[in-house]
Amino acid sequence: MPVVLDAQGLCKSFGAVTAAAEVSAAIEKDSVVGLIGTNGAGKTTFINMITGYLKPDRGAIAYEGRDITRLAPRDITRLGICRSFQIPQLYGSLSVLENMMIGIGIVLRNGGLGGYFSRGEPLVPGFGRPPREVAEQLLGRFGLLEDRERNAQVLPGGARKLLDIALTMVTKPRVLLLDEPTSGVSAGEKFGIMQMVLDAARAEGATVLFVEHDMEVVSRFAQRVLAFYDGRIIADAPPQAVLQDPQVKRYVVGSHDVRRNGSA
Amino acid sequence: MTRLVLGIFVLLAIAGLWLPQWAMFIMTVAIARGLVVLGLLLLLRCGLVSFGQALFYCLGAYSAGALGRFLGVSDIFVQMLVGGAVAGLAAFVIGFLLARYRGIFFGLLSLALSMILYGLLVKTEALGSTDGFNIPPSTLFGVRPGADWVRYAVMISAAGVAALAALLVHRYLLTPLGRLAPAIKDNEIRVEYMGASARRAVHVKYVIAAVLAGVGGALAATTVGHIDPDMAYWTSSGEFIFIAILAGTGNVLAPFVGALIYGAIHTMAYDLSPHTWQMSLGVALLVLIVFLPQGVWSLAGRLRARRS
Numbered sequence: 001m002p003v004v005l006d007a008q009g010l011c012k013s014f015g016a017v018t019a020a021a022e023v024s025a026a027i028e029k030d031s032v033v034g035l036i037g038t039n040g041a042g043k044t045t046f047i048n049m050i051t052g053y054l055k056p057d058r059g060a061i062a063y064e065g066r067d068i069t070r071l072a073p074r075d076i077t078r079l080g081i082c083r084s085f086q087i088p089q090l091y092g093s094l095s096v097l098e099n100m101m102i103g104i105g106i107v108l109r110n111g112g113l114g115g116y117f118s119r120g121e122p123l124v125p126g127f128g129r130p131p132r133e134v135a136e137q138l139l140g141r142f143g144l145l146e147d148r149e150r151n152a153q154v155l156p157g158g159a160r161k162l163l164d165i166a167l168t169m170v171t172k173p174r175v176l177l178l179d180e181p182t183s184g185v186s187a188g189e190k191f192g193i194m195q196m197v198l199d200a201a202r203a204e205g206a207t208v209l210f211v212e213h214d215m216e217v218v219s220r221f222a223q224r225v226l227a228f229y230d231g232r233i234i235a236d237a238p239p240q241a242v243l244q245d246p247q248v249k250r251y252v253v254g255s256h257d258v259r260r261n262g263s264a
Numbered sequence: 265m266t267r268l269v270l271g272i273f274v275l276l277a278i279a280g281l282w283l284p285q286w287a288m289f290i291m292t293v294a295i296a297r298g299l300v301v302l303g304l305l306l307l308l309r310c311g312l313v314s315f316g317q318a319l320f321y322c323l324g325a326y327s328a329g330a331l332g333r334f335l336g337v338s339d340i341f342v343q344m345l346v347g348g349a350v351a352g353l354a355a356f357v358i359g360f361l362l363a364r365y366r367g368i369f370f371g372l373l374s375l376a377l378s379m380i381l382y383g384l385l386v387k388t389e390a391l392g393s394t395d396g397f398n399i400p401p402s403t404l405f406g407v408r409p410g411a412d413w414v415r416y417a418v419m420i421s422a423a424g425v426a427a428l429a430a431l432l433v434h435r436y437l438l439t440p441l442g443r444l445a446p447a448i449k450d451n452e453i454r455v456e457y458m459g460a461s462a463r464r465a466v467h468v469k470y471v472i473a474a475v476l477a478g479v480g481g482a483l484a485a486t487t488v489g490h491i492d493p494d495m496a497y498w499t500s501s502g503e504f505i506f507i508a509i510l511a512g513t514g515n516v517l518a519p520f521v522g523a524l525i526y527g528a529i530h531t532m533a534y535d536l537s538p539h540t541w542q543m544s545l546g547v548a549l550l551v552l553i554v555f556l557p558q559g560v561w562s563l564a565g566r567l568r569a570r571r572s
Contacts, residue, residue, distance in 0.1 A: 089454040
């Protein structure tokens, strides 16, 4: 499989704290990659650097052969790399449907559609359907159709997570980065949510990277696991191999953090 | 919306034939202020309060004044056009700085800039310093209306421009960029991560707001027939925010209704107690905030809800 995303030698420090030390990883197209590690190990920093929120001190990131290291988040999003957040980033005062419609509006605008002088209803690029239908189709896929008139602010935690991910789908991502998609979700719902998200990503043909603390979720859904510790990748292999790795056992799986999340 | 706006315009055109001169004056000034507040509405929807719209109001007024004084151009439409263009150009440049800021920083920076203009005008003898200067009566497309008809002609021209502005802004608010306003207010991170630039959207809105303020300033200048640096003073910006709060941001017609109510309260308060009119205005604002926090326009929504 061709490499879609290639990070080489990424370094990032905040004062005396090293969040990334020579992090390198080549992500193959259509793969599902799990990122594991304790809090502060550098998983989110890795995602933040890829999506342009943080600029690495050193190193380079290439997307389909193109250097994206210094691009702004919006430009990276337009290229097809989209992300969800550990704490869902929604438009709190607006309804679920309006959240989707604003996202679709941005996609239309970036496609040069729906401008001031355009007449009639434009079709959403990549979907070939009118905005409202696309919004409802995506909400339906994530089980949010019933909640479409509710305010995003008052949704329960799991639904907020799903809306956050549904928003990323609007941009037709080629690479989807999910920061802890199942945190704050009850243990019983985790597998269902992951399945739903991966089905949706697969339907769009997106490569997926997800941060996860629950090793059961990781071993079930990831094809490949990157284990982070202290700003470095200490293991990079299929889940079974990584979870048997003595270093990973010692620094990641055996940690307090994982036990807490696993039993929640 | 188009029908409603056209209806109001025609109504005003007919009613204007019977309106006394002073009422037409109040009406025209209200339209001028309404234009400024219409721009403010765009920014308020993004969660931005500009304490310095008077900058563009005053720029528009002085551009119109300079046209009349130095170039002998008194056509009201040319004055409004140039006033809007000068203000828009200024906002385009200033916007590169201001669009980076939010909240209190945006507000105070905009205020500081308008006070700089005030300071410059006060020091400029050629423009009349603190006294300002008078502007000759308006002409329309080269025709000078008879003395009895000047107010009516200016009012109708103003109403026409305001109707056009309201419709254009209404349409703008329905475009993807226009709809982005509440999203910018709620969560800029998400806006960026959906592939849009919040800063650029704010910049565009800032320029539109300035053009509207410039047109409003030019209109006020030619209506009052006199301009002075006080138009850029911070209390002038405060007036516009007062009207915006009074009116509410729910509809593009709200600023004009708000400006008219403001004009009425202002005139009455001044009539009843010339020395304490500010106090009466303050009390009026207090009452409105307590009972109608969404502005006067929210009454329309409440009535509609009760009927259905």
